[in-house]
Amino acid sequence: MFQPIVDMRNGALIGYEGLIRGPQGSPLHSPFHLFSVARRCGLGLQLESLCSEIILKKFVELALPGRIFLNISPDFLSKAGFAYREKLAQLEQIGLAPRRIILELTENQATYDYEQMRDVLKQCRDLGFQIAIDDLGEGFSSLRLWSEILPDYVKIDMHFIQGIDRDPVKLQFVQSIQQIATKSGAVSIAEGIETADELRLLQELGISWGQGYHIARPHAQPASAVAGELVGRIRHNTALTSAGNQRGFNLPTALKLLRIVPIATPDTSTNAVYTTFAANPELAVMPVVRNGVPLGIINRFQFIDRLARPYQRELYGKRSCTEFMTPSPLTAEKNTPLQDISLMIVEGESHHFSNGFAITDQGRYIGVGSSQEVMREITQMQINAARYANPxxxxxxxxxxxxxxxxxxxxxxxxxxxxxxxxxxxxxxxxxxxxxxxxxxxxxxxxxxxxxxxxxxxxxxxxxxxxxxxxxxxxxxxxxxxxxxxxxxxxxxxxxxxxxxxxxxxxxxxxxxxxxxxxxxxxxxxxxxxxxxxxxxxxxxxxxxxxxxxxxxxxxxxxxxxxxxxx
The missing domain is CATH 3.30.70.270 (Reverse transcriptase/Diguanylate cyclase domain)
Structure with missing residues (x-):
């Protein structure tokens, strides 16, 4: 069985989660009972291996688009000794690239050997597989597992999704998960979406992808595209969300403060950076970018102060400008609300205030923003809120x-x-x-x-x-x-x-x-x-x-x- 996963911003089909059902009409039809009995009989690892092969072969046979999320237990990965090269050869044989496969770690028992798990997953990633944590919030130690392995995707357990529009505790939980996902660079995925209200609220919260009966049920031969009506509804909700804040005051984002400035690369020399600063008296910072990724920020005043010291120009003039950059700059996606950015600035290191932050579009650098301008905008928003709010x-x-x-x-x-x-x-x-x-x-x-x-x-x-x-x-x-x-x-x-x-x-x-x-x-x-x-x-x-x-x-x-x- 395959259940579609869609992009919550535009309704695009991302791929499918591969699922297994036992014989129709038997006590083992439920995957829970099927795997429970297999484990009691000492056949859990063999069953997992066969299920993986069946799902991947069927995925290729049906010529389904996008990616395939493959449920796999940490126990199988570590104890069974995931046959990396052998698995890669099998995939090549059936015509499926590892980059299209997301290994979705399930938790049917506690995970204790995190060091071994990290080693196993590193080998998987080296081969091109990506990693997801399944049912976040439901397992034995899923939050610990998240922090230990830093997955590419985090799937939020359906318990916290169903009825989220009526339960403030579930809402707070999912908001917190989304904030952590954003900061850790993980894509959040909501499981078990069953109503239009749940879908709309999850879009408001910024959840990236979603799956559930409201989107599509699991099917042995699923559609290769998302229903047009659902795509229209998702895009309509996105337009509504993008139009402004539903609490009454507009929420400006990082995009409002975007400034285009000259950039450097790790190959840019210190002398070249000095020449750029000299030619642009108003230029306060210069980002260092490699392949679209912001690596650091060179602060004009710190740069000039250090270069003015004896012999610094002679020593570093022809070297890479990275000697003068502050690494790991504060970075925000273009649609990040300014309130969130102000919190990042306040909670971050002091140099972020003078250096500002890099602005990205889906992870790729597009410009910079000023911390002072963030505070100015926030202050103006507070003044407007006070002006129009009932005292x-x-x-x-x-x-x-x-x-x-x-x-x-x-x-x-x-x-x-x-x-x-x-x-x-x-x-x-x-x-x-x-x-x-x-x-x-x-x-x-x-x-x-x-x-x-x-x-x-x-x-x-x-x-x-x-x-x-x-x-x-x-x-x-x-x-x-x-x-x-x-x-x-x-x-x-x-x-x-x-x-x-x-x-x-x-x-x-x-x-x-x-x-x-x-x-x-x-x-x-x-x-x-x-x-x-x-x-x-x-x-x-x-x-x-x-x-x-x-x-x-x-x-x-x-x-x-x-x-x-x-x-």
């Missing part, structure tokens, strides 16, 4: 809310607008005081945030006791009902025992008349937005306000969904 909840206010609506419309995204209003809030302020009223506002903001998917749903504070959520998560109605239940559970604590007993409180109206008000509740009005209808943010705001008005005609905590199309 009480720190949530985006009207300006970013409207910008976000326009951005989603421009990206052609379908979404749902939920307008939230607190009922009987003014009389509550009159009776209990505005400080307690502020507490309810903050409580409401916290509850709403709990029922939004980070990176997918957008939460804003219109002002006063009004909030807006732009829902893109598929289970938005369930989330709305969760908001109402959480608010109903929390709000009684804000009232006296007597008011709770009576189910409300009394306040005076403008004419001095005593009026009974029910306990504070929430009204949610939802409007479904079809971006293809060329609506404006003003039309959407008006429709959402009308839906909220309808919700407020329902007593208590209420949800009204406008099912009619917007006119």
């Amino acid at each position: 009480l909840t720190q949530l985006p206010g009207n300006v970013p809310i409207n910008e976000e609506i326009d951005r989603r419309l421009t990206a052609g995204a379908a979404f749902n607008v939920c307008y939230i209003d607190i009922d009987n809030f003014k009389p509550f302020n009159d009776v209990y005081g505005y400080l307690r009223g502020d507490d309810i506002i903050r409580l409401t903001g916290d509850i709403l945030a709990r029922y939004c998917v980070p990176g997918m749903d957008f939460l804003g504070h219109v002002g006063g006791d009004d909030f807006i959520i732009l829902y893109q998560s598929g289970d938005w109605e369930e989330r709305c009902n969760g908001i109402l239940a959480a608010f109903a559970s929390a709000i009684p604590a804000f009232f006296s025992a007597e008011d709770r007993r009576h189910g409300g409180y009394v306040s005076e109206d403008r004419r001095g008349n005593k009026v009974f008000h029910a306990l504070v509740s929430l009204s949610l009005g939802v409007v479904k937005i079809d971006a293809s209808r060329h609506l404006s943010s003003y039309q959407i705001a008006a429709a959402a306000a009308e839906a909220k008005k309808q919700a407020k005609t329902i007593a208590g905590n209420s949800l009204f969904i406008e099912r009619r199309a917007l006119k």
Whole structure:
């Protein structure tokens, strides 16, 4: 069986994971039972060897494109003595190059001899194979294995992928894995993607590749291309993500700070670098690049200071300029958010601030960026955020809310607008005081945030006791009902025992008349937005306000969904 693996940025087919099933209808059909029984019978290594041969031969026979991910245990690689040259000869015989094979290390038992494992994998890599860790987070010691062998690919276990759009713990785990993968140069692969919401959120997180039933099921004769509908959906999500930040403020990336400057190579002499600096008075740094890979950065002031010392020009003038470079420069992909780069600068060594950083496109050098400019951009972003955020909840206010609506419309995204209003809030302020009223506002903001998917749903504070959520998560109605239940559970604590007993409180109206008000509740009005209808943010705001008005005609905590199309 073969299950496709796709590029989460453009829907391109990367290759397939090769899978094995036992005899149909037998207890050994499940690979788990098949391999468990084989190991108990002392035939585990023989079974693995046969499975590898079957998968590779079938892969070639079907003329499948791309790469093949081959499950293989560390035990098999080390104890069985992976016959490197023999395996290479077999591959040549069937017409399959090792560079198309990724050895996917599975963990059915703990790995202890890491030194031997590194030696084995080095020989595999020398032959052209690449290495992946399978089911990260599920095995005995997968994080230790990751740090020991530094794989080319990391496959995140499906437990952490399924339901990630509804589970903040899984979300945090995958975010952390993605950050480590980025820093270690590994490609992250999500396994077990089963819904459109999981796919979209994983794309938001920057996961590189993916596989799962939502993409394609395993098949003995799989398609040699990704379904056009899925490719369109993946590219649509990518366009939406690239259009800006879904939390309301634009997130500039390294590309915004890209500067093209003269570069040196290891063959460039020190005298040539000096001549370049002399001809370019504004040039602060000069990267040293070999075959598209940034090796180091030469800082103008350090270079001139050192060369000005006695006999330095005579000693080093004709030598390689690498004598003067700071090796292992800070490097960022062009789409890396500036917030991430600022963190890299702060956590890195002090010379990174003066040297700046190299910018790459899929690992190849394209230019440099200035650390000072990063800090300037970050400061400006913080000023803008403070200018437009609500001071009480720190949530985006009207300006970013409207910008976000326009951005989603421009990206052609379908979404749902939920307008939230607190009922009987003014009389509550009159009776209990505005400080307690502020507490309810903050409580409401916290509850709403709990029922939004980070990176997918957008939460804003219109002002006063009004909030807006732009829902893109598929289970938005369930989330709305969760908001109402959480608010109903929390709000009684804000009232006296007597008011709770009576189910409300009394306040005076403008004419001095005593009026009974029910306990504070929430009204949610939802409007479904079809971006293809060329609506404006003003039309959407008006429709959402009308839906909220309808919700407020329902007593208590209420949800009204406008099912009619917007006119």
